[in-house]
Amino acid sequence: MRFRLRSRHKVTAGLTTLLLPLATLVALASPAEAAESATATYTKTQDWGNGFEGKWTLKNTGTTTLNAWAVEWDFPADTKVTSAWDADVTSSGTHWTAKNKSWNGTLAPGASVSFGFNGTGSGAPANCKLNGGSCDGTSVPGDKPPSAPGTPTASDITNTSAKLSWTAATDDKGIKNYDVLRDGAKVATVTGTSYSDTGLTAGTDYSYTIQARDTADQTGPVSGARAVRTTGGGDPGPGPGDKVKLGYFTNWGVYGRNYHVKNLVTSGSAAKITHINYAFGNVQGGKCTIGDAYADYDKAYTADQSVDGVADTWDQPLRGNFNQLRKLKAKYPHIKVLWSFGGWTWSGGFTEAMKNPAAFADSCYKLVEDPRWADVFDGIDLDWEYPNACGLSCDTSGPAVFKTMMQAFRTKFGANNLVTAAITADASSGGKIDSADYGGAAQYSDWYNVMTYDFFGAWAKNGPTAPHSPLTSYPGIPQAGFNSAEAIAKLKAKGVPSAKLLLGIGFYGRGWTGVTQKEPGGTATGPAAGTYEAGIEDYKVLKSKCPANGTIAGTAYAHCGSDWWSYDTPATVTSKMSWAKNQALGGAFFWEFSGDSSNGELVSAINGGLG
Template sequence: MRFRHRVAAGIATLVLPFAGLVGLANPAQAATSATATYVKTQDWGSGFEGKWTVKNTGTTSLSSWTVEWDFPAGTSVTSAWDADVTSSGTHWTAKNKSWNGTLAPGASVSFGFNGAGSGSPANCKLNGGSCDGGSTNPGDNPPSAPGTPSASDVTNTSVKLSWSAATDDKGVKNYDVLRDGAKVATVTATSYTDTGLTAGTDYSYTVQARDTADQLGPVGGARAVRTTGGTTEPPTGDKVKLGYFTEWGVYGRNYHVKNLVTSGTASKITHINYAFGNVKNGQCTVDDTYAAYDKAYTADQSVSGQADTWDQPLRGNFNQLRQLKAKYPHIKVLYSFGGWTYSGGFGQAAQNAAAFARSCKQVVEDPRWADVFDGIDIDWEYPNACGLTCDNSGPAAFRTLMQALRAEFGQNYLVTAAITADGSNGGKIDAADYGGAAQYLDWYNVMTYDYFGAFNAQGPTAPHSPLTSYPGIPQAGFNSADAIAKLKAKGVPSKKLLLGIGFYGRGWTGVTQSAPGGTATGAAPGTYEAGIEDYKVLKNSCPATGTIAGTAYAHCGSNWWSYDTPATINSKMAWAKSQGLGGAFYWEFSGDTANGELASAVDAGLK
């Protein structure tokens, strides 16, 4: 994947320290007429989400409210909603918005915030008086979230769940066990065996604590469980049909998870790689947090048809993927880290592979979305070689990293890697121990595209994804067949190799020759990047005029493009089956037509 473009977004209200703006409410409204209760609704280690609830417990209407509290040094509010939040040092003040200040007797309103650090609020005041939080006793806070449940003794019809206890200032009474968001049991212990399940079915479990005052705390992290047996497991030997979903596609491309449903693609794939997580300081990290888990979806945009709310624990692409998996339980989702742009971070990661693997699992198993991901994909595109940057970590580093990931993730997660398809002698496949690493991986996504393009501005024109060599090919070994053959020769089993397809074309301009091998003056114009265009555009703007080495090409005006069509994909899938390959993957969903023309061709070709 040579082209990588990321759009950063930070659509949140940044709270800056600004003292003295918010005054106290009228003393006549203070103290006994209202309560303010705090709950930490989420905690992800380096930060958290908090929620205050103000309730009018008096007999007359409340016209405004102001909540004040102190945080310990190192804990702060970073963004807030449904209140104006300011600070003076470690003292924080939240005042109602113009539209939510009035509270009738018995009414309540909540406001939330994201915070940095790990401290809890102290010295709470509501309209100048005591907050008197809690539903029965002053100062009684709701319990904390229990730990993410672990699953054991999984059978066709049952699973045993265990979790770490919640904490509470007055004591925990019991726990509600939730299956797919619905309560299935209330228990006093920190374990429960759920029975009566369906074989071969995916479930998601969470736990919520209740204190002695019957206050419910926040829901803990989710654990995905698949019961054994059943008929929904893909039959042995079924081919992998995987597509990449790009995190940044929700911006300029306006491509969302729901498009997989409306295009019909969701029923024709087995796996999704969510791209990309970043690799910084030797660790895995979420890249664009807004797109990943904060962007709010309206009802018409969402897979479920329901709009996101401001206070739901998870939004963004991750929540949409969760909804997609509920609708299409056969789909597995992997979190992909790296890519062309971020591959430079893997060299440092390989220096402490175990620590890197731990950091990746922490991201993949974050309690907010632990049920979304079924594995991890590592897109280290140029180990011990040069790409966007040069890496000198040595030929064994790639194998070491994969070994650490498998050890950390175990056998219940998928662990895969997208790798170079440079089949030339002494090329990138020869630079790393892909054969030795294969034992730790479920499969390789062999990137059999981007061989040729307008990064060589003067040409010669050549198909960017040739299946085979051909007379006049600009570089020996730059084709799918040679790459697959080299990997097999290094000991990689055929079933662990997926053939790569590009849902886009690469092109030049200033070309007068229709056949491949012509000269050019530069990159052809593209919607997002010169020299690159989506298939959905090219099929109409520059229809194919011929084929070469199993890939289509087109000459229109002075532009020359190469790209795959449904017909060439069908031929490539037939070749993949003849080679005993494990299936195919493609970069990436948004390049396809609105009715999923190319994804349909991959699906049909692998049957």
């Protein structure tokens, strides 16, 4: 996408310092991979009568690094933990368990770590254990939890059943059995590495993961998720048809734009799309990395903000956009979600990453298939702007690099995951389409999102004014080859099948100010004012602020006062969809949801136009 990441207010959770009165000291053992010994102390550091604050401090007193820890204790029935920080705390009746966060599980010899909690009641912890061992520091268990089993495969799928198989987990003491989880809930415990799930509903989507248990009853991490759709079911109900109808959802939209996954439901858009690209993950140090941890998986949603009307809790393992997307898929099982990496701002990391394509693909696979959110994503979208060409930065890796990348990702992600890419629409002679082997790479890609917008804009501050997303050329167009029709034609000529090309639609306009001429081709004094950035504005604002009063090359434009804007309207989108169908394209995509009206006018036009 051509957009830069918006400036956004990041919420950083402060870590409360626990200074509570002195209480009981309880020795504690260490984690799953234990040293010779480890201890911990519990202190009630503050008591306000109807509640208290408690603190555990763990210390590795052995000679081996600890790579994880889990503390267990019992409270009297009247004593409970109400909130916690720096550990994930759960309970089963009066038995409480605290496990390390992803960032504080490693303890070198001699190192310490603390976590705290608020509670109610007056009781003290008892029967302290660590991984099943004594908490007195003299008997530290050395048993490691089992590894994650392999991501299950599915076979023999019928209207009401499916067979699952997986590769075995490993454990230093041996595997006792496996839990089979359907949509996160345990449905069976088996001793082998396969299971046939029955009693399912025809034409329904399910997600399966597997979790191993060792002979010491320790459970390991869950496997990657496998999506299964049972056969049959008749008419699946209202859906968006066979064409791809894909929208980008931005993680930074939850800040100033106040746009959340639930808006896809309230606008009616969720029922009219087939795919979502979640933007963006970053590319750093040769790897795929998280783009915005708070927005992605930590932001807590209240009941009124949540897709299903259920509020997030402090102790649930996944929150943020990822959990909301999970809820959206449960409500609209036809939707597939891809995680998009790169974008205009973060494309610079691709050059280094492609020095080792297999390692790059492996890092991305591990992140997308992280057990915490593997069921949310159905594949990956690679948004490199641009291979062997210049965007915000320049790449000189050579014309073969894009094909090499797509081949590496298809090899790693396999046939059951979607692998797509957002690519240039520069069809000028010797332009960006000519710079990389998009034709050769097409065999490894499910489709290309051809960015047929941002051809022209107020980065040329004096004009000439021109539609930023022309469908065709027109007399006086500022640059030959800068239009959708020529881009699609050139990609087809290079061997990309029509069905693997999606036409791009911008849910925004680009504009100039200081313009006296209504028709395109006028001069300007600079970019028009915009809500978030000069020279750009959402459709939902422009439709009222500066209504369209002309069309050219299949795109609307508007001259109001001294401002001149070009943008797509429901009418021009409908005509572009008709053109896409006549070209036998695979569908359309758009950047991005929050630019649409509150009732999803542009999404409705895409859906209706493609049929």
